[in-house]
Amino acid sequence: MNREDFTHQVLPPALFTLVLFVGWEAICRAFVVPVTILPAPSNIFDALWEFRAAILDNSWVTLWTTLVGFALATAFGLLLGIAVGWHKSVYAAVYPVLIGFNSVPKVAVVPVLILWFGLGEIPAIITAFLISFFPIVVNVATGLATTEPELEDVLRALGASKLDVMRKVGIPRSLPYFFGSLKVAITLAFVGAVVSETVGANKGIGKLMLDAQAAFQVSIVFAGLLVLAVLGIVLYAATALIEKRFTGWAFRGQNR
Amino acid sequence: MQEALVVLENVSLAYGKGASATKAIDDVTLTIRKGEFVAVVGPSGCGKSSLMKLISGLHPPLNGRLAVDGKPVTSPLKSVGMAFQSSNLLPWRSCIDNVLLPLEIVQPHRSKIRSDRDKYKAKAKGLLESVGLTGFTEQFPWQLSGGMQQRASICRALIHEPEILMLDEPFGALDAFTREELWCTLRDIQAQRKVTVMLVTHDLREAVFLADTVYVMSNRPGSILKKCDVALPRPRDLEVTYTQEFQNVVHELRALIGRKHQ
Numbered sequence: 001m002n003r004e005d006f007t008h009q010v011l012p013p014a015l016f017t018l019v020l021f022v023g024w025e026a027i028c029r030a031f032v033v034p035v036t037i038l039p040a041p042s043n044i045f046d047a048l049w050e051f052r053a054a055i056l057d058n059s060w061v062t063l064w065t066t067l068v069g070f071a072l073a074t075a076f077g078l079l080l081g082i083a084v085g086w087h088k089s090v091y092a093a094v095y096p097v098l099i100g101f102n103s104v105p106k107v108a109v110v111p112v113l114i115l116w117f118g119l120g121e122i123p124a125i126i127t128a129f130l131i132s133f134f135p136i137v138v139n140v141a142t143g144l145a146t147t148e149p150e151l152e153d154v155l156r157a158l159g160a161s162k163l164d165v166m167r168k169v170g171i172p173r174s175l176p177y178f179f180g181s182l183k184v185a186i187t188l189a190f191v192g193a194v195v196s197e198t199v200g201a202n203k204g205i206g207k208l209m210l211d212a213q214a215a216f217q218v219s220i221v222f223a224g225l226l227v228l229a230v231l232g233i234v235l236y237a238a239t240a241l242i243e244k245r246f247t248g249w250a251f252r253g254q255n256r
Numbered sequence: 257m258q259e260a261l262v263v264l265e266n267v268s269l270a271y272g273k274g275a276s277a278t279k280a281i282d283d284v285t286l287t288i289r290k291g292e293f294v295a296v297v298g299p300s301g302c303g304k305s306s307l308m309k310l311i312s313g314l315h316p317p318l319n320g321r322l323a324v325d326g327k328p329v330t331s332p333l334k335s336v337g338m339a340f341q342s343s344n345l346l347p348w349r350s351c352i353d354n355v356l357l358p359l360e361i362v363q364p365h366r367s368k369i370r371s372d373r374d375k376y377k378a379k380a381k382g383l384l385e386s387v388g389l390t391g392f393t394e395q396f397p398w399q400l401s402g403g404m405q406q407r408a409s410i411c412r413a414l415i416h417e418p419e420i421l422m423l424d425e426p427f428g429a430l431d432a433f434t435r436e437e438l439w440c441t442l443r444d445i446q447a448q449r450k451v452t453v454m455l456v457t458h459d460l461r462e463a464v465f466l467a468d469t470v471y472v473m474s475n476r477p478g479s480i481l482k483k484c485d486v487a488l489p490r491p492r493d494l495e496v497t498y499t500q501e502f503q504n505v506v507h508e509l510r511a512l513i514g515r516k517h518q
Binding site: 148150151153154155156157158159160164168169172173175247249 | 313314332334336337338340346348357358360361398412416422
């Protein structure tokens with residue numbers, strides 16, 4: 001990393017976050033806010049350190065259920081997106097159901113999943129999957145549907161099959177849409193896993209926060225929130241990095 | 257007189273079906289010889305591009321007879337190279353990989369491109385150099401100027417040595433100087449390779465400068481108003497566009513197109 005990258009990309013977010021926490025701490029101290037309402041960052045970090053073993057243990061469960069759900073969503077979303085973008089009739093057949101399905105709040109589905117699979121990691125994985133595949137489908141299908149008709153003519157005039165057009169143009173063209181949607185999907189998958197854990201689970205950050213809330217341990221609740229935020233940023237950054245690696249051509253002019 | 261490559265007899269074409277169908281081309285009869293340079297001019301929306309789609313087999317005729325190389329056209333021909341007003345180069349492929357694209361589709365190259373990649377690359381490089389893109393082969397399309405992109409696009413249309421080169425207003429988006437430069441490039445390519453060219457254009461000077469035969473189409477539904485043989489001797493230099501003879505031909509064509517609007 002050179003100096004310019006540091007001053008433009010690392011310093012501003014670090015400073016901003018620091019200011020945010022300092023301001024929060026200052027407000028809590030100045031107005032003597034009770035710990036049970038809003039704990040100051042210092043309280044939260046204390047709790048984070050004190051209960052590090054439990055938090056780490058539960059974070060790990062949330063992380064891997066999220067990732068498994070996200071992986072399923074990626075594979076399924078990609079396949080369904082290609083199918084939907086492939087032909088108008090598939091699009092017409094699937095879309096209303098997809099939208100209806102996406103409109104159902106996933107919290108409402110979790111009790112059913114628990115009924116079927118019992119308390120454990122599986123409902124969390126499935127919820128993460130259900131909530132995150134939709135944007136992938138929509139984006140892949142959009143990428144495929146917006147292939148320039150003239151380019152398709154160029155290839156068809158060479159005797160290219162539909163599959164050829166997909167392989168040579170459609171799919172590479174929809175990759176930026178696909179990777180873009182992964183950034184949205186990973187955060188959604190995370191939300192899905194945590195939501196499922198707060199409805200019913202025996203492990204995970206969501207479950208930990210629920211227990212802490214019941215015991216009036218507000219600092220631990222906030223420690224959980226903080227861990228969730230950090231994990232969310234890390235996961236987002238990881239997918240953004242993958243996106244940039246694979247579809248650098250779509251970011252032309254920004255970094256060149 | 258060389259043999260006929262493309263034959264159209266009383267061909268019509270319509271988009272849509274039944275009562276709502278709009279006729280784009282009406283009763284067109286024409287013959288394109290092997291190696292001939294044909295230009296089609298006409299007011300916008302007169303079905304010039306439809307004529308191109310028709311001949312390349314991308315859109316079936318409503319009625320009439322359409323044959324290429326003696327065989328009736330029922331599905332997309334596999335020996336057509338196409339280029340359009342926008343270069344349509346794939347932004348994730350370098351210039352040379354864009355030119356190689358047709359070879360990944362058309363047989364027999366398709367099954368050989370992996371094993372003979374170096375040979376094909378050399379061929380593509382030679383082609384790009386012949387249109388003045390030496391040193392730009394590994395650049396990405398968005399690093400090239402509009403004129404360069406269009407040159408690469410024409411190379412892509414030529415790499416598989418098609419029998420017919422179809423150009424749909426390929427120079428429409430370029431500035432006047434670049435356009436004239438590319439006229440000369442196209443003129444040289446055609447003279448060298450004896451490829452049959454069908455050029456759809458709005459630009460009458462372009463049509464007369466490049467073509468052996470200019471067809472003037474009427475307003476929609478398009479039909480052939482006039483076939484005009486350009487008698488100017490080849491090779492033609494840009495200077496020819498300033499001669500009286502050239503101006504006369506352009507003027508005559510302009511009168512045919514202007515008629516319906518005035």
